[in-house]
Amino acid sequence: MQLIDIGANLTHDSFDPDRDAVMARARDAGVTRMVVTGASREHSPLALKLAKQHPGELFATAGVHPHHASEYTAECDAELRELHAHSEVVAVGECGLDYFRDFSPRPAQRRAFELQLQIAVDTRKPLFLHQRDAHADFMAMMHNFDGRLGPAVVHCFTGTRAELFDYLDRDWYIGITGWLCDERRGQHLRELVRHIPADRLLIETDAPYLLPRTVRPAPSHRRNEPMYLAHIVAELARDRGEDVAVTAANSAAAATAFFRLPPR
Template sequence: MHWFDIGVNLTNERFDIEPVLTRADTAGVKSMMLTGTSVLESQKALALCRQFPQSLLYSTAGVHPHYASEFSDQSYAALYELCQDPKVVAVGECGLDFNRNFSTPQQQIDAFERQLELACEVQLPVFLHERDAFSAQIKLIEKYRTKLVGGVVHCFTGNTVQMQAYIELDLFIGITGWVCDLIRGGELREAVTSLPLERMMLETDAPYLRPKGLAKNRKIDNGSNEPAYLPYIAKELADITGIDIQLIKQHSFGNSQTLFGSRKQGSYHGS
C-alpha cells in the first residue's frame, strides 16, 4: 500500500519532472493522476504517462471551467478519443467556477453538461471542480447521477453541509493542503471531522496549494507544491480527525483504486 496523489498538474512548466517523480517515489507517493485542464493539457498529461512507463501515472481528460468558452464539438471528439486510452481514468477537470468567471456562467454550464454526457458515454468517473457555484453544480450532477459511474470533488474547500450533499450523491471528496490553512481552511477543517474514510481521497494539486506550515527546502524547491508533500497533508488530516495516518493511507489509496480502476481493469497495481 502506498500514497496515491489524485491531483497533480505535472504538465506545469514549473516542474523539473524527473526529480519531482524521484522525490515523490522516495516519499512513498508512487501513484499519481495527472490533471487535464484543456484538450491540449489533457494530451500533454497522457503523453507524460507514456513517457514515464516505470511510474504509476494516470491522467484525466477534460476542459476546466476557465476555458469553457473554447469548448466545441471538436473538443468533445478529442476528449472522447483520449478517453479510449487505458491511462485516462477520469473525465475532467470539469465543473463550474463562478468566482472568476473567465468564461461566462452559461458557457461553463454548457461545457460542464457536455462533459457529464461524455463521462456517461465512456463510463468513466468525473474529476470535478467547483468554486462559488455549489447550487448550480449539484443540480447538474443530480441530473446525470444515475448514469455516472462516480466521481470525486477535486480540491474540496466547502463546508460540512456541502460535503454531505456531495457524499449523498455517492461522490468522493478530494482533500488538499487547504486543510492545513488555519484561516482560509476553517470550514474544511471542521467538515473533515465528519468525512467518512470510505469517501476520502488525497491530493496535492501541485504545483498549487502548497500546505501552510510546510518548511521550504531551498535546495529542491522554489516554494511550489509537489507530490512528495502528500504525506504532510495526510498528517494534518490525521491530527484534526484523530484517525491513525496508516488508516488514512489505506483508505485514500483503496478509494482511488476503486473509483479510477472501476472500468480500466488492470490499470492499477498496488504494492
C-alpha cells in the first residue's frame, strides 16, 4: 500500500525530539507522502520549511485555524499570501469555524475565515477546512463564495449525517481520522463512511492528536503518529465493506488529485 496522510501536524513540538524517526516509521507503514498542516501564524511557515526539507515526500498547507483567529491581522494575511507563492504549499487552511471551543470570538473567526476564502479565490488553491458546531454559519459563508472556489476538503469530519450530505452535495471531499475508532464519540461514522464516494474520501491522522483508540498495543505516551494511518485505513475499509488495498489506492488517488500532487 502507498498511503497519503492529508493532515499531520508534524511541526508540533511533541515531534521535536524524534521527527526523523517518526517519518521513518511512517514510511515503513506505507505512508509515502504527507501534507503538513499549517494552522497558525507561527506554524504555517514551519510547515513550509519542513516540506522544503523533504521534497516530494512532504507538502504543506498555510492558514490560520479558528482557534487562532484573533491573530489574523493585515500583516498575517500578507504573510500567508507570501507562503502561498511557494509550490510546496498545496492548500489554503486549516481555516473555518469552531463554535465548540470559542477560543477566538466568533466575529473574529468569521473575519479570518472570509479573508482566507479570498486567498483561495486569488490563488486558485484547494481549501483545507475545519468546522465544529458552526455548520449553519460555515455553509452560509461558503455559499457567499459560490462559483469562485476550487476543491474543498472538510478535514477531520466528525459531524452528522445531514452535515455529511450537505458537503457531498457540494462535491466537497471528506477527511476521515482515527475519530472513526472512538467507540464513545465516533460510532456513527462507522455507517456514514459507506456513503462517501471513493473519489471524495481522504484519510488523515491529525497527528499528534486523535490516536485511534483501537490501536493495540496502545503507546504509553498516547501520541498519534502518521504510521497509524495504516490502522485507520484498515478500519475504514472494513466499515465500507472493501478490501483494504482498494480503500488505500482510492484514497491515495483522491488525495493526489485534490492537492494536485506531482506523479511518483
